[in-house]
Amino acid sequence: MISAGKTEQLPDHQRIVITGVGLTSPNGNSLADFRGALLAGTSGVSEYEIRYFGKTFAGVCDFDVRRHQTRKDARRGTRAGSIGAYCANETIQDSGVDWENTDKDRVGIYIGVTEHGNVETENEIFEISNFEYDTKFWSHHHNPRTVANNPAGEIAINMGITGPHYTIGAACAAGNAGLIQGAQQLRLDECDLAIAGGVSESIHTFGIFAGFASQGALATHDNAGEASRPFDMNRNGIVVAEGGCLYVLERLSDAKARKAKIYGELVGYAMNTDATDFVLPNPERQTQCIHKALNRAGLEAEQIDIVSTHATGTSMGDSLECEAIRNVFGKSPTTFINNAKSFIGHSMGAAGSLELAGNLPAFEDGVCHATINIDELDPECALDGLVQNQPRESGKPADYILNNSFGMLGINSVVIIKRFTA
Amino acid sequence: MAPAEIREAIIEILEDIAPDEDLSTLEDPKAFRDQLELDSMDFLDIVMELRKRYRVQVPEEDYGHLNSMASTVEYLTPKMEDIAV
Numbered sequence: 001m002i003s004a005g006k007t008e009q010l011p012d013h014q015r016i017v018i019t020g021v022g023l024t025s026p027n028g029n030s031l032a033d034f035r036g037a038l039l040a041g042t043s044g045v046s047e048y049e050i051r052y053f054g055k056t057f058a059g060v061c062d063f064d065v066r067r068h069q070t071r072k073d074a075r076r077g078t079r080a081g082s083i084g085a086y087c088a089n090e091t092i093q094d095s096g097v098d099w100e101n102t103d104k105d106r107v108g109i110y111i112g113v114t115e116h117g118n119v120e121t122e123n124e125i126f127e128i129s130n131f132e133y134d135t136k137f138w139s140h141h142h143n144p145r146t147v148a149n150n151p152a153g154e155i156a157i158n159m160g161i162t163g164p165h166y167t168i169g170a171a172c173a174a175g176n177a178g179l180i181q182g183a184q185q186l187r188l189d190e191c192d193l194a195i196a197g198g199v200s201e202s203i204h205t206f207g208i209f210a211g212f213a214s215q216g217a218l219a220t221h222d223n224a225g226e227a228s229r230p231f232d233m234n235r236n237g238i239v240v241a242e243g244g245c246l247y248v249l250e251r252l253s254d255a256k257a258r259k260a261k262i263y264g265e266l267v268g269y270a271m272n273t274d275a276t277d278f279v280l281p282n283p284e285r286q287t288q289c290i291h292k293a294l295n296r297a298g299l300e301a302e303q304i305d306i307v308s309t310h311a312t313g314t315s316m317g318d319s320l321e322c323e324a325i326r327n328v329f330g331k332s333p334t335t336f337i338n339n340a341k342s343f344i345g346h347s348m349g350a351a352g353s354l355e356l357a358g359n360l361p362a363f364e365d366g367v368c369h370a371t372i373n374i375d376e377l378d379p380e381c382a383l384d385g386l387v388q389n390q391p392r393e394s395g396k397p398a399d400y401i402l403n404n405s406f407g408m409l410g411i412n413s414v415v416i417i418k419r420f421t422a
Numbered sequence: 423m424a425p426a427e428i429r430e431a432i433i434e435i436l437e438d439i440a441p442d443e444d445l446s447t448l449e450d451p452k453a454f455r456d457q458l459e460l461d462s463m464d465f466l467d468i469v470m471e472l473r474k475r476y477r478v479q480v481p482e483e484d485y486g487h488l489n490s491m492a493s494t495v496e497y498l499t500p501k502m503e504d505i506a507v
Contacts, residue, residue, distance in 0.1 A: 071441035076463070137474060140466045 007267040007297060007418075012253035016183040017420060018263040019255050020095025020248030021357050022087040026059030026241050026344045030090070034354075035361045037343065038369035039391050043225035044344040045239050051126065053206040057219060057227045059241025059345035060203060069158060078120060078145050079201035081154030083244040083350075084111060088155045088195050095248040096260060097193065108191030109152045109165035110181040111246070112174025112198030114348035114407065116167065117146035118205040151199050163191050171407025172310070173271070174198045175245065175352025176415050180269045182249045192254060197353035199244035208348075212238055215279070217314050228346075229373035230311035230318050230339045231381035238312045239345030245353035263360050264401070264417040268297025274410025281317055286324035286404070286412050293402065293414035294328070301332045304416070305398035306368050307385070308355050309339045310406045312346045319380040321404065326383060336368035336392055337385045343372060352405030352413060362398040363419040367391050423502045428495050431476070431502075432468070439467040450491040472498075476505055 007015065021031045026044025028034030037044065048058035065074050065082050068089040074082050088109070092099050124142050131137040144150065152165040164185070170177035175198030182196025202208050212218035219237040221227035228239040247263075255262055270292035274282035294301060307325060311318040329335045340355040341347075347354050362368060374388045397419060405413045423431065429450075436445055436458070443458050454460050468488060472478040478501050480488070487497035 072439070072459075075439070075441065131474070137470070139470065140463060 007265070012256065013251045014187055015252035016186055016249055016266045017252050017255050018247045018266070018360075018417070019250050019260040020091040020097070021245070021263060021360065022090025022092070022094055023243070023245035023354060023357055024061045024063040024083060024086055025243045025245070025347065025354055026061055029061070029063040031357055031360070034358055038340065038358050039367065041370065041372050041389070042343070043372065044241070045224045045228055047224050048203065050203070050206045050209060053209045053213070056209055057221070057224045057239045057345070058203040059239060059243065059347060061242050073158065076141060077154045078150055079204055079242070080113065080116060080151040080199050083199045083201060083242065084151040084155045084246070085158040087197070087199065087244040087246040088159060091195060091246045091248050092159070097248065097258070102193065104160050105162045106192040107161045107163045108182065108185050108194045109155050109161060109163070110178045110185065110194055110196040111152040111155070111167045112170055112176070112178030112349050112352065113151060113167045114171050114174050114200060114202060115169070116148055116150060118207055119201055120145040122205055122207060155195065170413070171409060171411050172346065172348055172351055173405045173407040173411045173413035174349040175354060175356070176269070176403060176405040176413035177271065177352070179247060179249070179266070179353055179415055180271065180413065182247070183266050183269070186249055186251055192250070194249040195246050196249050197244070197246040198349040198351070200242050200348035200350040202348045203240050203242045208240055212240070219313055226373050228313050228342050228344075230309070230313045230342050231322070231371060231378055231386065232374045233376040233378045235313045235315065235318065235378070237314055241345035241347040243344065243347035243350040243354050245350055245357045247353065262420040264363055265420050266415060267418040268293040268299065268416035269414065270296060271411070271413045273412065276410055279408055281320045281406055282410060283320045283323040283327070285410065286321060286406060287327040289412040289414050290324065290328045290402070290404070293416050297416045299400065299416065301329050302334065304329070304332070304335050304400045304402045305394065306359050306362055306401045307335055307337045308359050308401065308403045309337060310351070310404040311339050312341055319378070321406070322381045322383055329383070329385065333384060335385045336387050336394065337383050338368055338387045339371040340369070352403060355405070356401065356403040356415065356417065359401045359403070360417070362401065364397055366394045366397045368394065368398070423505045423507055425495050425499050427507055428498050428502050429491060432491060432494055435468055435471040435475070438471070439464055448491060453490050454488075476502060478502060
């Protein structure tokens with residue numbers, strides 16, 4: 001393990017920086033558009049209907065699939081693959097890497113996913129239902145579409161990347177987990193450039209909506225844009241979203257050598273496990289995970305400018321995360337706290353990386369985007385630094401952003417990004 | 423279906439499985455693979471779509487007949503001549 005408190009003392013080839021961002025979210029298909037929507041209070045949640053389940057809400061992305069994929073590849077592959085191909089191409093372009101002359105054998109792809117294969121399996125079962133469930137009508141595309149590495153593998157094929165590619169199955173902690181995996185592989189010299197983050201196609205499986213509904217954890221509301229309402233007294237569940245956000249990660253030495261634009265440095269991270277329940281979070285372990293990330297970065301809670309929360313809009317989940325945040329940041333008056341799911345819903349495997357991205361511009365403008373849809377703040381979620389409904393300016397660029405991302409089976413992840421100063 | 427109608431049915435299938443291709447210049451006697459970017463999975467798509475749309479079974483040992491448009495139509499004519507348009 002890289003020792004705590006030593007990040008800036010590490011040699012540049014062990015320091016990991018973000019040099020590219022490519023994303024699609026329900027309210028923007030670039031970091032600039034996404035950030036603009038977050039500052040403007042623009043929701044990306046819309047009315048949505050899916051087979052068997054019926055009408056609900058979802059965060060739906062409208063990026064141009066054809067921008068980076070042929071129609072044939074989009075048809076043959078999966079929605080997660082298309083989201084991945086879009087984000088990967090966008091992040092490489094954004095990074096300014098000389099892609100044509102990059103050794104593709106030294107590029108690694110590390111993609112967090114909450115789940116994969118449900119969409120494609122449901123589609124095939126529906127298809128053969130039109131043929132009296134005769135499996136002779138089951139598609140030969142089923143297996144390559146549903147293997148767990150599919151989203152990462154589609155990116156590799158799309159971009160001719162021959163280094164390692166795989167997905168990291170980490171429930172809704174996956175976006176952070178992908179980022180962490182990328183950083184670790186760079187430090188191990190397994191690659192020279194990592195495309196890392198998370199993607200989600202989950203709105204295309206009826207099962208996820210039906211499952212949350214049966215669990216009493218799917219949001220209902222009169223208005224789509226107000227359905228996702230973490231920390232509000234009248235929150236009643238999750239709005240499922242699709243999306244993706246992939247970063248270019250590089251060693252600081254490489255980023256400096258090519259004079260890259262640096263969004264920030266990954267100075268701390270941690271993952272741990274509740275080991276207590278299938279769905280109910282454990283604030284003690286979440287607290288521990290945040291402390292571990294702070295320790296690895298050598299930081300005190302008071303040094304964190306923005307905490308990007310995981311809160312999904314469920315009654316218990318939000319309260320328990322607030323308990324964990326209070327445990328760590330209860331005496332940290334300068335730490336602002338926000339939530340992106342209130343704008344776009346829960347983008348599942350993409351959530352960790354997407355929500356982090358929405359905060360990165362605070363390293364320049366010092367603005368903490370809000371948590372919207374808080375009409376009546378739940379006293380259990382009344383954190384001192386919670387930024388409610390309107391963005392808040394701190395008067396100086398943020399120095400540290402801490403990003404929470406938690407998932408079922410008690411998987412917890414935290415990353416800390418530092419504003420890069422040469 | 424007459425041979426011309428079978429050809430049109432194949433064109434419709436190709437439009438779906440090879441949507442980036444210009445099929446208007448397809449030369450019937452020439453192999454599909456020499457004119458279109460089709461791989462083995464695409465040929466399986468042709469077989470699957472024939473099964474789904476027309477309930478026509480193409481056994482594996484006959485896949486070679488799907489080499490070109492001309493050979494495909496010739497092979498399918500006895501199998502599809504009783505299918506109403």
